[in-house]
Structures are given as C-alpha cells and as structure tokens.
Amino acid sequence: MNRNGIEFSDAQLQEVRRLQGLYPDTRGALLPVLHLAQDAFGHISLEVEEYVARLFDLSPAHVHEVVTFYTLFFQAPKGRHIVSVCHNLSCHLTGAQDILRHLKARLGIEPGETTEDGRVTLLAVECLCACELAPMMQVDDRYEGGLTPTKVDALVDALR
Amino acid sequence: MSAPAEKILTRNFHRPDSHTLATYVETGGYSALPKALAMEPAQIVDIVKRSNLRGLGGAGFPTGAKWSFIPKGHAGPVYLVINADEGEPGTFKDRYLLERDPHALVEGMAIAARAIGSALGFVYIRGEYVQPWRRFRAAVREAYDAGHLGRGFDVVVHRGAGAYICGEETGLISSLEGKKGWPKLKPPFPAIKGAFGAPTIVNNVETICHVPHIVNRGPEWFARLGTRTQGGTRMYSVSGRVRRPGVYEAPVGVTLRQLIYDFGGGVTGNGALKAVVPGGSSAAILTADEIDVTMDVDGLRNAGTMAGSAGVIVMDETVSIPEALMVVARFYAHESCGQCTPCRESTGWIYKMTERIVEGRGRKEDLDTILDLSKRGVGTTICAFFDGAVGPYISYIEKFRGEFEALIPK
Numbered sequence: 001m002n003r004n005g006i007e008f009s010d011a012q013l014q015e016v017r018r019l020q021g022l023y024p025d026t027r028g029a030l031l032p033v034l035h036l037a038q039d040a041f042g043h044i045s046l047e048v049e050e051y052v053a054r055l056f057d058l059s060p061a062h063v064h065e066v067v068t069f070y071t072l073f074f075q076a077p078k079g080r081h082i083v084s085v086c087h088n089l090s091c092h093l094t095g096a097q098d099i100l101r102h103l104k105a106r107l108g109i110e111p112g113e114t115t116e117d118g119r120v121t122l123l124a125v126e127c128l129c130a131c132e133l134a135p136m137m138q139v140d141d142r143y144e145g146g147l148t149p150t151k152v153d154a155l156v157d158a159l160r
Numbered sequence: 161m162s163a164p165a166e167k168i169l170t171r172n173f174h175r176p177d178s179h180t181l182a183t184y185v186e187t188g189g190y191s192a193l194p195k196a197l198a199m200e201p202a203q204i205v206d207i208v209k210r211s212n213l214r215g216l217g218g219a220g221f222p223t224g225a226k227w228s229f230i231p232k233g234h235a236g237p238v239y240l241v242i243n244a245d246e247g248e249p250g251t252f253k254d255r256y257l258l259e260r261d262p263h264a265l266v267e268g269m270a271i272a273a274r275a276i277g278s279a280l281g282f283v284y285i286r287g288e289y290v291q292p293w294r295r296f297r298a299a300v301r302e303a304y305d306a307g308h309l310g311r312g313f314d315v316v317v318h319r320g321a322g323a324y325i326c327g328e329e330t331g332l333i334s335s336l337e338g339k340k341g342w343p344k345l346k347p348p349f350p351a352i353k354g355a356f357g358a359p360t361i362v363n364n365v366e367t368i369c370h371v372p373h374i375v376n377r378g379p380e381w382f383a384r385l386g387t388r389t390q391g392g393t394r395m396y397s398v399s400g401r402v403r404r405p406g407v408y409e410a411p412v413g414v415t416l417r418q419l420i421y422d423f424g425g426g427v428t429g430n431g432a433l434k435a436v437v438p439g440g441s442s443a444a445i446l447t448a449d450e451i452d453v454t455m456d457v458d459g460l461r462n463a464g465t466m467a468g469s470a471g472v473i474v475m476d477e478t479v480s481i482p483e484a485l486m487v488v489a490r491f492y493a494h495e496s497c498g499q500c501t502p503c504r505e506s507t508g509w510i511y512k513m514t515e516r517i518v519e520g521r522g523r524k525e526d527l528d529t530i531l532d533l534s535k536r537g538v539g540t541t542i543c544a545f546f547d548g549a550v551g552p553y554i555s556y557i558e559k560f561r562g563e564f565e566a567l568i569p570k
Contacts, residue, residue: 030339035287056338093400
C-alpha cells in the first residue's frame with residue numbers, strides 16, 4: 001500500500017499490463033486505465049493521477065491534462081449514481097428543459113451537484129446520440145428515453 | 161410512399177438475436193471475408209472504388225480512394241481505426257449497428273484490413289456507449305473463437321471518455337494515443353502518418369459495415385442503389401418534432417420530404433414544418449420550402465448544406481429558431497477543444513450572444529457580429545470543427561433573421 005492508500009490490486013495491475021500490451025505504445029492504454037482507476041478509486045484525484053502517471057512512466061502533468069479534457073473523468077467524489085440529462089437539440093425540442101427542471105426540484109440540486117446523501121450526481125450533458133428516445137437521459141450505464149416527470153421519478157427513486 | 165427499398169445494413173434489426181454470430185452467419189455473414197482474402201489487396205480497393213461508397217461519418221470522402229492513399233510498399237505497420245465515437249447531435253445510427261449487427265463491422269474491418277495491409281485495427285467507441293461497447297466486445301470475442309479474427313488481423317476495442325472532438329479523425333488519433341483529443345495539422349494525412357506515427361485509415365462504423373455486402377454482391381449492384389456519385393443506402397437518424405422518430409435505411413437518393421413524411425410519419429407540434437437540419441447539427445438548416453432535395457452527399461451540397469452524418473432534426477412552426485441556435489451554440493462552445501483561437505473564442509462569445517438574444521438582452525449589432533465571426537473564422541483552424549459550427553450560425557440567422565430581430569430590444 002502506498003502512502004495514500006491508492007494502489008491497484010494484483011489482478012487490476014495485471015489488467016493494466018494487459019491493456020498496455022494491446023497498443024503499439026503503452027500510452028494508448030491511458031484512457032482505458034483511467035476508466036479502471038475511476039472504477040477502483042471512485043474518482044480521479046491528483047494522487048490517482050500521480051499513481052497512474054507512474055504506471056505509464058508519464059509526467060503527472062500529462063495525466064492531469066488528459067483527465068481534465070474528458071467529461072467522463074471525475075476529479076472530485078461523485079454520487080453513487082450519475083444521472084445525465086441530455087439537453088441538446090432533439091431533446092430540447094421534446095421537453096428536456098421540463099425534465100431537467102423537474103429533476104432539479106426532485107433532487108434539490110443543480111446540474112453538477114450531488115445530493116447530500118451521496119446518492120445521485122445530476123448532470124446536464126450534450127448529445128448522447130439517442131435522439132429517437134428524446135427526451136432522454138443516461139442513468140449510470142443505461143439509456144432511458146421517452147421521459148416524463150412520472151417516469152423520471154420512478155427511475156430516480158429506484159436508485160439506492 | 162414508393163415501394164420500400166431493400167434493407168441491407170438493417171436487415172436483421174428486427175431479430176432479438178441479431179447481434180449474435182449464429183444469426184449473422186445464418187443470414188450470409190462471414191461469407192465475404194474468404195472471398196476478400198483470396199483477392200489481391202488492390203482488387204478489393206478497386207471494388208470499393210467502383211461501388212461509389214462514400215464515408216458516412218460526416219465528410220463523405222470516397223472510401224476506396226482513401227484506402228489507396230496508404231503508401232505503396234510501406235514496410236512498417238499500418239493501422240485501421242474505426243470511428244465509433246458517434247457524437248454529432250441528431251445522429252444515432254452507429255449505436256444501432258454496434259448493438260444489433262456488430263459482426264458486420266468485424267467482418268468489414270477484416271476485409272478493409274486486407275485491402276490496406278493492416279494487421280491491427282482499433283475500434284474507438286464513445287465512452288457513454290457502455291451497452292454498445294459490451295455488445296461489440298462480445299462479438300469480437302465470438303469472432304476470435306470462430307477464427308475470423310486472430311489469423312493475421314487483430315482488433316482492439318477502445319473506449320473514449322467523453323469529448324465530441326474525438327470524432328474528428330486526428331483528434332481521435334490523439335486520444336487513441338493516450339492524449340487529450342487535440343486534432344493535428346494536415347498534412348501529413350493519417351494515411352501517411354496517423355496513429356502511433358504509422359499510416360492509418362480512419363473509417364466510420366456504417367461505412368465499413370457496407371463492405372462485406374459490396375464484396376458479396378459486387379460494386380455495380382451497390383453503385384446502382386444510389387446516385388451517380390454515391391452508391392448504396394445509408395441509415396438516416398430522424399428525430400425532433402416528428403411522429404415516428406427512429407433510424408431508417410434508404411437509398412442515398414431518398415428525398416428529405418420522404419424521410420420526414422413517409423418514414424418519420426410527419427410533423428408533430430402544430431403539424432406544420434418550419435425547418436429541418438438534414439445532416440447532424442453542423443449542417444446548415446433548410447426551410448420548409450427546401451425539402452425536395454436528395455439526401456446524397458452532392459445533392460445536399462448543391463442545396464447549400466451537407467449530408468454529414470445523416471441526422472435529420474425536424475422543427476415545426478412553434479419552435480423558436482433563436483432558442484434552437486442557442487442550444488446548438490452552447491454545444492459548440494462546450495465542445496471546442498480550445499486549441500485554435502478563432503474557434504475557442506468565437507464559439508464561446510457566439511453562445512453568449514445567442515443566450516442574451518433569447519433572454520431579450522440582445523444588442524442590435526449581435527447578429528452581424530455572429531455572421532462576421534463565422535465568415536472570417538471559416539478555414540482558419542486546424543480541423544473542421546469550427547467550419548461545422550458555422551453551418552448553423554450562418555444559416556439559422558440568415559434564413560430566420562426576422563425572428564432574431566424581433567427579440568432584440570429596439
């Protein structure tokens with residue numbers, strides 16, 4: 001265990017090596033390994049960035065630049081569930097603003113915030129490319145469409 | 161409505177098991193690959209050239225011509241990269257292909273790899289597409305087990321992490337290399353110096369899914385399905401204020417009117433069409449009077465817009481065009497990678513201007529400022545992102561100027 005308690009298990013390290021071996025340059029595995037790190041440590045703190053940088057023999061600055069560029073990497077603790085409401089054009093045309101307004105009131109938070117009990121992080125996101133389901137949102141791994149306030153309540157209330 | 165055309169890419173979509181190897185093989189899958197492996201690479205390139213297959217990710221570049229740009233007699237590795245970073249607002253076709261016919265992509269890749277001399281392919285799937293990623297990864301495993309992969313050609317399935325710019329081919333390459341997704345200056349083009357410094361062909365998912373059918377049924381068959389300059393069918397994503405939103409496969413010569421009224425079932429809202437985006441949000445908007453155009457690359461280019469990714473977004477008369485532009489402008493401001501000043505600055509300021517116009521705080525000069533920034537910024541940046549953003553900026557304002565002016569205090 002290193003000083004911050006941030007270390008992959010042996011199995012995870014084995015997976016890191018496997019991923020690195022898939023690319024002509026090990027750095028190609030940086031995004032997949034950052035996904036792995038986020039799954040393992042909850043979010044990607046500066047300490048996690050330093051740890052991952054060492055695994056790749058990269059500077060922490062390079063890893064920081066990558067982490068901050070992509071929307072799916074969280075630099076601060078996030079909720080146990082992520083609810084991402086699309087507010088791009090097709091969802092805008094089918095009522096995304098009403099869905100977002102409803103969720104903000106239901107959860108008592110603004111997009112980008114997490115409920116006090118750590119249950120849900122709410123995000124307003126750009127096109128998730130499921131416009132046939134508009135208005136739609138992503139709940140963790142799943143796409144949910146044809147949203148109405150009632151449907152949204154059922155989906156969010158089911159999250160623990 | 162005319163007789164429905166034959167479905168090619170989507171022929172198995174109605175089957176619940178369409179994603180499995182068994183279904184794919186049962187419906188003729190993996191029969192093109194042995195034929196391609198028996199051909200000379202140049203012969204495959206020639207077939208694809210003659211089919212008039214054009215890239216279906218957005219740029220519409222002829223696929224066979226792109227393949228022929230790999231330097232002849234190149235000694236080192238060559239990579240095939242599949243752009244499954246679907247992100248163009250209004251587009252969802254590649255998600256369907258990854259989920260419902262992943263083996264078509266695997267087989268198409270193996271054929272393309274033979275054509276360009278590649279032993280290693282990458283599939284870059286947008287990070288949000290978790291279920292499609294799992295589906296595709298499972299298909300790759302099946303293909304390895306059945307011996308369709310791993311005999312001279314390997315496939316790595318790569319997950320992105322949320323960034324529209326990684327759908328731009330050189331931004332995608334940067335990202336695949338473990339960097340932020342900043343596009344690279346061209347030349348050198350990826351076919352000369354691409355992923356990891358090696359010659360690389362980047363193709364869209366749907367483009368490659370057509371390849372096994374072209375090999376099986378011949379380039380003339382494919383070319384005849386389309387127009388004089390573009391062969392085949394493609395998958396149109398239809399959404400917005402339309403009765404039956406969904407993905408529809410049709411010959412590329414289908415008209416926008418047919419897509420809205422025959423396939424999409426007509427306009428919702430107040431039922432009267434106001435405007436439509438024909439090819440994803442970066443395509444210039446068309447008015448209700450402009451929908452008798454064919455949806456092929458050149459048909460839409462001649463209409464002053466673009467086929468792009470074939471994402472059709474329908475707006476009825478009750479839709480506020482200034483609000484729609486604000487939503488689109490927010491997207492480009494959010495997704496600009498920040499590398500080039502004209503794009504980084506203009507997308508941000510244009511969003512702010514559209515926002516204040518919608519909120520009734522617009523200034524008289526705002527519309528001309530947006531048009532000026534757009535027209536002077538085109539062509540000044542490393543990639544085509546800003547040129548794409550300019551499509552909506554200019555067309556929404558020029559075609560609906562009165563609606564914007566009505567919101568600006570006198």
